[in-house]
Amino acid sequence: MNGLFSYYEGDSFLHRRNPTLKLLSLSVIVLAVTMAFDPWTPLVFFILTLLAHRVLGRVPLRSLARPLTVFFTLGALGFVSSNALFYAPPAGRAVTVLWENGPLRVTAEGLQVGVSLTIRMMAIVMCSMAFVTTTDPTDFILSLIQHARFPFRLGYGVMVAYRFLPLWRSELEIIRAAHRVRGIGERTTLKGRWEQLRRYAVPLLASAIRKSERVATAMDSKAFGALPKRTYYRRLDIDWIDWAMLGGTILATALILFVLARTGLLSGYGIVPQE
Amino acid sequence: MSSRIEVHNLSVRYPRALRSALQDVSFTVTRGEMLLLLGPSGSGKSTLGLCLSGLIPASIPARVEGRILMDGRDASVMSVAQRSSEIGMVFQDPEAQFCMLTVQDEVAFGLENLAVPRSEMDARIAQALGMVGLSDRPGERVDRLSRGQKQRLALASALARRPSVLFLDEPTANLDPNARYEFFQLLGALRRDEPDLTIIIVEHILDDLIDTVDRVLLLRPGGLLHAVGKPGEVFDRQGEELDRMGIWLPQVTALGRRVRLAGLPLSRLPITVEQATSEFDSLLIHRSLPAHGHSSDTGTSSTEKASAAISVRNLSFGYRPDREVLHDVSLEVPSGSFFALMGPNGSGKTSLASHFAEILTPTPAHVYVLGDDITTLTTAEITERVGYVFQNPEHQFVEQRVDDELLYSLRLRGRPEEEMEAIGDELLDSFGLTPYRTRNPFSLSQGEKRRLSVATMLSVGQRILVLDEPTFGQDRHTAHALMTHLQALHRDGVTVFIITHDMQLVADYAQSVAVLVSGRVRYVGPVPALFDDRTLLDEASLRELSFHRLARSLQVSYADGSAPMSIREWLPFFGLAQEEQTRP
Numbered sequence: 001m002n003g004l005f006s007y008y009e010g011d012s013f014l015h016r017r018n019p020t021l022k023l024l025s026l027s028v029i030v031l032a033v034t035m036a037f038d039p040w041t042p043l044v045f046f047i048l049t050l051l052a053h054r055v056l057g058r059v060p061l062r063s064l065a066r067p068l069t070v071f072f073t074l075g076a077l078g079f080v081s082s083n084a085l086f087y088a089p090p091a092g093r094a095v096t097v098l099w100e101n102g103p104l105r106v107t108a109e110g111l112q113v114g115v116s117l118t119i120r121m122m123a124i125v126m127c128s129m130a131f132v133t134t135t136d137p138t139d140f141i142l143s144l145i146q147h148a149r150f151p152f153r154l155g156y157g158v159m160v161a162y163r164f165l166p167l168w169r170s171e172l173e174i175i176r177a178a179h180r181v182r183g184i185g186e187r188t189t190l191k192g193r194w195e196q197l198r199r200y201a202v203p204l205l206a207s208a209i210r211k212s213e214r215v216a217t218a219m220d221s222k223a224f225g226a227l228p229k230r231t232y233y234r235r236l237d238i239d240w241i242d243w244a245m246l247g248g249t250i251l252a253t254a255l256i257l258f259v260l261a262r263t264g265l266l267s268g269y270g271i272v273p274q275e
Numbered sequence: 276m277s278s279r280i281e282v283h284n285l286s287v288r289y290p291r292a293l294r295s296a297l298q299d300v301s302f303t304v305t306r307g308e309m310l311l312l313l314g315p316s317g318s319g320k321s322t323l324g325l326c327l328s329g330l331i332p333a334s335i336p337a338r339v340e341g342r343i344l345m346d347g348r349d350a351s352v353m354s355v356a357q358r359s360s361e362i363g364m365v366f367q368d369p370e371a372q373f374c375m376l377t378v379q380d381e382v383a384f385g386l387e388n389l390a391v392p393r394s395e396m397d398a399r400i401a402q403a404l405g406m407v408g409l410s411d412r413p414g415e416r417v418d419r420l421s422r423g424q425k426q427r428l429a430l431a432s433a434l435a436r437r438p439s440v441l442f443l444d445e446p447t448a449n450l451d452p453n454a455r456y457e458f459f460q461l462l463g464a465l466r467r468d469e470p471d472l473t474i475i476i477v478e479h480i481l482d483d484l485i486d487t488v489d490r491v492l493l494l495r496p497g498g499l500l501h502a503v504g505k506p507g508e509v510f511d512r513q514g515e516e517l518d519r520m521g522i523w524l525p526q527v528t529a530l531g532r533r534v535r536l537a538g539l540p541l542s543r544l545p546i547t548v549e550q551a552t553s554e555f556d557s558l559l560i561h562r563s564l565p566a567h568g569h570s571s572d573t574g575t576s577s578t579e580k581a582s583a584a585i586s587v588r589n590l591s592f593g594y595r596p597d598r599e600v601l602h603d604v605s606l607e608v609p610s611g612s613f614f615a616l617m618g619p620n621g622s623g624k625t626s627l628a629s630h631f632a633e634i635l636t637p638t639p640a641h642v643y644v645l646g647d648d649i650t651t652l653t654t655a656e657i658t659e660r661v662g663y664v665f666q667n668p669e670h671q672f673v674e675q676r677v678d679d680e681l682l683y684s685l686r687l688r689g690r691p692e693e694e695m696e697a698i699g700d701e702l703l704d705s706f707g708l709t710p711y712r713t714r715n716p717f718s719l720s721q722g723e724k725r726r727l728s729v730a731t732m733l734s735v736g737q738r739i740l741v742l743d744e745p746t747f748g749q750d751r752h753t754a755h756a757l758m759t760h761l762q763a764l765h766r767d768g769v770t771v772f773i774i775t776h777d778m779q780l781v782a783d784y785a786q787s788v789a790v791l792v793s794g795r796v797r798y799v800g801p802v803p804a805l806f807d808d809r810t811l812l813d814e815a816s817l818r819e820l821s822f823h824r825l826a827r828s829l830q831v832s833y834a835d836g837s838a839p840m841s842i843r844e845w846l847p848f849f850g851l852a853q854e855e856q857t858r859p
Binding site: 167222 | 325328330334335354355356364368370371372374375376379380383384385387388390392396418432629632634654655665667669671672673688731
């Protein structure tokens with residue numbers, strides 16, 4: 001699979017951690033980053049997560065390169081340019097104008113907001129990557145079912161859907177080729193694209209519905225959900241290292257925030273005074 | 276012997292259906308028996324399985340009358356879990372019966388649902404995988420298995436639950452000949468090792484299966500029980516009915532029927548090659564005949580080289596630069612020929628054919644269509660020369676009515692309305708689609724969809740037709756109807772190029788055959804020479820026809836050493852006249 005987010009098979013500290021606790025630990029970092037408004041806090045967390053992922057997850061950098069580039073480009077184009085141009089300062093606050101031409105003007109404050117938004121997004125993307133690349137999807141769902149009281153019927157449904165994703169992608173490729181053979185070029189106009197979507201969707205849905213009915217029958221034939229309780233072949237454990245990872249992450253996050261606050265780099269959180 | 280399953284007056288009707296799927300069906304199955312269900316599509320074979328397993332009405336709503344007893348217990352009072360642990364199901368579609376990602380997880384899934392203790396699982400999984408020959412890859416991802424391995428995994432998942440009955444619903448319909456043979460061998464071994472296991476199986480291609488079957492149950496359209504009995508007896512007494520319903524007999528049985536109809540004294544209708552050998556031995560007039568009139572000798576030799584419909588020269592191709600799918604392939608498809616491409620799954624057949632219709636684009640000077648380098652032709656020119664029929668007809672449908680679908684390519688080209696109407700009517704008529712002209716293509720039956728997809732590929736007067744596994748997953752009736760159409764087109768001079776695994780189809784219709792193994796051409800030439808080469812057949816994951824084994828054991832052959840491959844070719848050896856049509 002060549003999606004932006006995909007599991008990287010391997011064995012490492014992060015790969016061995018319990019998925020639910022790994023998710024919680026990373027959520028702590030995401031929370032810390034979301035609440036900070038300055039560019040420095042997300043930058044520090046971005047770099048530290050990247051390093052931790054590299055050292056503890058042993059995932060090659062190139063599997064991160066594509067998603068990070070995509071989101072960086074999106075951020076740079078979207079957040080930076082829109083904020084640089086359209087930043088509305090709080091009432092009574094002076095802005096530094098860097099460049100002006102008619103109705104367009106670029107302000108230093110706007111630029112700063114755009115940059116910190118981009119870095120914040122990058123830090124969150126980095127946390128997601130750290131999770132996705134080191135977590136077997138099946139283990140993740142099983143752990144949610146076994147440790148987070150996630151309903152197992154729904155969990156297995158998600159698992160089946162996940163299994164079918166690559167199948168549907170290759171089927172879409174075949175449909176596109178089949179339509180090309182009928183002499184249909186790919187459309188570029190808005191109306192043409194809409195038409196095209198309908199043409200692709202009908203055979204894809206027909207096959208998806210048929211396949212999912214078949215899988216459902218196959219699952220029912222194996223008594224899925226027939227008994228109120230089921231046993232598990234793969235039991236995922238939570239050991240003290242998992243808890244230590246969560247505790248360690250909370251402590252480290254608090255420490256980093258404290259240091260950043262003391263050096264005056266941190267802003268946001270409502271409680272830390274702005275300048 | 277105790278009755279394992281008793282079915283009393285079973286009737287089933289699906290909601291909103293006009294007719295019943297099963298009507299008043301009664302039969303018994305004894306412990307350890309293997310029962311083969313036969314019947315045309317729509318005769319309720321799958322419905323019967325769904326009823327036995329309790330999926331009807333528990334998961335699939337339907338009105339059910341009558342009683343099913345299992346070991347004397349009324350099945351309707353058993354819980355879903357009890358029912359499903361009694362009956363293991365294997366379905367037709369290898370892609371749509373798994374819900375886990377790895378082999379061992381999939382086998383475990385069925386155990387988890389029955390709340391089998393974790394401590395027992397390892398042993399049961401290992402045992403089940405051992406029974407189907409998948410012991411060496413418990414951790415393998417399901418999507419990396421071949422289709423044959425997937426069906427064996429489905430069997431293992433069922434066996435791990437220790438059912439007393441197995442219901443197999445066309446388990447080999449999507450497998451290549453070798454994988455089908457291996458699956459049937461596995462069932463044979465299973466019957467020897469587990470004498471108490473009752474097996475009920477729905478199948479179409481019976482040659483390698485029939486000698487392990489104890490009894491046959493024949494259903495008629497509308498879900499009526501037509502006959503039950505030993506295979507030989509049912510084939511003997513119901514021969515005409517079986518022909519009418521389009522049910523495919525084992526080759527030697529079909530030959531036996533034909534010989535008997537011609538008036539020869541055949542005491543017993545053979546069902547296996549061994550029986551046929553002893554039955555036919557005294558009836559044969561000739562053991563050797565001069566070189567036969569096989570179709571490969573006619574037509575091709577004079578036109579060969581003179582003009583090639585498709586010519587491939589030193590084509591190499593890979594979806595990724597480091598993994599080549601085709602290696603230096605060269606191939607000439609003579610104009611007006613009926614050409615078959617065979618080879619194991621994943622050998623590059625579809626990739627090769629994709630180059631003929633610009634689905635994949637070669638670099639210049641590798642692929643020529645009617646003499647022109649395909650890279651110099653426009654898309655419109657290519658689609659006017661080559662019609663390409665995909666494996667799944669639905670993939671090609673772009674319109675919402677059958678007649679619009681047929682005329683789509685003509686409309687794109689802005690042809691005049693009267694001309695389009697004439698072509699449309701003609702195609703509807705010749706493909707038997709006139710009654711469906713206003714229907715939505717997606718609402719047609721499998722056979723009708725296939726015919727429509729072929730018809731659409733002829734609308735602008737294509738002279739070359741490429742078909743990717745046109746008979747895959749279809750019953751014999753629709754497959755035969757399609758092939759008759761293709762043969763008619765071929766007589767009109769259309770070059771027909773098919774990718775297929777079906778040996779009998781190639782034997783009956785194709786003039787030349789090419790074999791692709793691991794992206795290399797291993798054979799190009801007439802059909803008989805390939806079918807006599809057992810090493811090559813093995814390499815190509817093909818199985819020799821029953822007729823070949825029969826010819827060998829009876830020491831029957833043409834002067835050139837090749838064997839007769841169809842009923843039509845066998846008749847002269849019995850001193851009977853050949854007729855034009857092979858099958859009614």
